[in-house]
Amino acid sequence: MDGSLTLKGAADAPFYLPQGDECEVFSAAADNDLPVLLKGPTGCGKTRFVTHMAARLGRQLHTVACHDDLSAADLIGRYLLKGGETIWVDGPLTRAVREGAICYLDEVVEARKDVTVVLHPLTDDRRILPIDRTGEELQAAPGFMLVASYNPGYQNILKTLKPSTRQRFVALEFDFPAPKHEVPVVMRETGLSEDRAKLLVRLANKLRDLKGQDLEEGVSTRLVIYAASLIAKGMPMERAILAAMIEPLTDDADVKTGLLDLVTAVIG
Numbered sequence: 001m002d003g004s005l006t007l008k009g010a011a012d013a014p015f016y017l018p019q020g021d022e023c024e025v026f027s028a029a030a031d032n033d034l035p036v037l038l039k040g041p042t043g044c045g046k047t048r049f050v051t052h053m054a055a056r057l058g059r060q061l062h063t064v065a066c067h068d069d070l071s072a073a074d075l076i077g078r079y080l081l082k083g084g085e086t087i088w089v090d091g092p093l094t095r096a097v098r099e100g101a102i103c104y105l106d107e108v109v110e111a112r113k114d115v116t117v118v119l120h121p122l123t124d125d126r127r128i129l130p131i132d133r134t135g136e137e138l139q140a141a142p143g144f145m146l147v148a149s150y151n152p153g154y155q156n157i158l159k160t161l162k163p164s165t166r167q168r169f170v171a172l173e174f175d176f177p178a179p180k181h182e183v184p185v186v187m188r189e190t191g192l193s194e195d196r197a198k199l200l201v202r203l204a205n206k207l208r209d210l211k212g213q214d215l216e217e218g219v220s221t222r223l224v225i226y227a228a229s230l231i232a233k234g235m236p237m238e239r240a241i242l243a244a245m246i247e248p249l250t251d252d253a254d255v256k257t258g259l260l261d262l263v264t265a266v267i268g
């Protein structure tokens, strides 16, 4: 890894506190035209990381939230009727390919199977996007980069990435930031004092320890930030924690009671 991180848009990039060497790896992948896969739980900083890196690299970012109805045409484009005329309109992937931008496919495992077929020739050394409907075969412009993310925790048998797809990406694993990172992130995002941010982060980590037993997923950094914002704006701590860090986690009354006991133990 070199010093290429003195990047164009660094000053204006949205705030992102690195957990390790992820910025260097992403930047090296970008330099080498390699696609990147971000794996990690909800609300741990993946989207923020991509927006930060896109700004630092001085590249446009086109984000697509994938869902089970997302088709290749949604990404590539389609013919639309406009004022009696049929015109071709590029989808976000095609725009990124033409412009040399970053295309970020959020929750890529959700997308329909025909999407992966489109991604294959783009994510190996051919870097081409065939557009069947127009007969074009686009060569990706310099700077084009494909970034995809998914949450391995939600995976089921039907929704996994095939090896032939995942083995086309450089992959980075994300997790909730360690307390020494999460505390300053919460403070910076919300203006909450250090002692209160530390308390919330301590509680968050206790709640995360329950993952797998009572909770499907640990409380996200996003929710800790929600709680911190409410507290910073004057809401009593217990109320904010209930609304932002407990209620979103479970609908089960017994589990909730258990979580509230934990809150009392940590917050006092």
Ligand SMILES: Nc1ncnc2c1ncn2[C@@H]1O[C@H](COP(=O)(O)OP(=O)(O)OP(=O)(O)O)[C@@H](O)[C@H]1O
Pocket: 015, 016, 017, 018, 019, 040, 041, 042, 043, 044, 045, 046, 047, 048, 049, 106, 151, 177, 185, 189, 221, 222, 225
């Ligand atoms: N390392 C970090 N530096 C700065 N902010 C962070 C960091 N990690 C998390 N955050 C904060 O957490 C919030 C949630 O992160 P983000 O939206 O990037 O999650 P995500 O991993 O994309 O989640 P999802 O999978 O649900 O889309 C961000 O808005 C940001 O405030």
Ligand SMILES: [Mg+2]
Pocket: 046, 047, 048, 106
């Ligand atoms: Mg996201």
